[in-house]
Amino acid sequence: MKKAVVFFLDLVELYLPLTAFGILFLTFAWSVFSRYILGRPCGWATDVELGCYIWTVLLAASYVMRKDKHVRFSIVYDMMNPRIQCLMRVISNLLIVVPFACLLGPTYRYIVHLKTISPALQLPLSFYYAPILWFIGSVMLYALRDLIKDILLLAGGKEKGGAR
Secondary structure, eight states, X not given: OHHHHHHHHHIIIIIHHHHHHHHHHHHHHHHHHHHHTSSOOOTTHHHHHHHHHHHHHHHHHHHHHXXXXXXXXXXXXXXXXXXXXXXXXXXXXXXXXXXXXXXXXXXXHHHHHOOOBOTTTOOBHHHHHTHHHHHHHHHHHHHHHHHHHHHHHHHHTOOTTOOO
């Protein structure tokens, strides 16, 4: 079961953004070629590039959060003792979990009721923005996972080797 979950998460957060980025790159190259070599701008390219960019950024950001590989500026954090570091992680994860939990419902309602259509491809913009829901939900859950780990560390009195 765990392997199936990891495979599904990798599919959504790694392989889908990789594919979207590949399509984005090829579409951009075609757009430049068609504009400057053929002298005929490609009308649909901007729609494809926009959609692929959104899917790439949001889904890959979820992957980075899951793997705990995001960029950190930890000069102050590194100077603190392990207990304070753990408390700082608890606070930072609360600052993610609480607002993201508040965002999930309104974002879902907005995307579901969004009726705007993309100019060239005539696709609903809700398709373009759908990964925002995955991003909010997954980042919230990954932060909650780390929050629980750190709360358990604080409760057990073992602050070394926290959720980082």
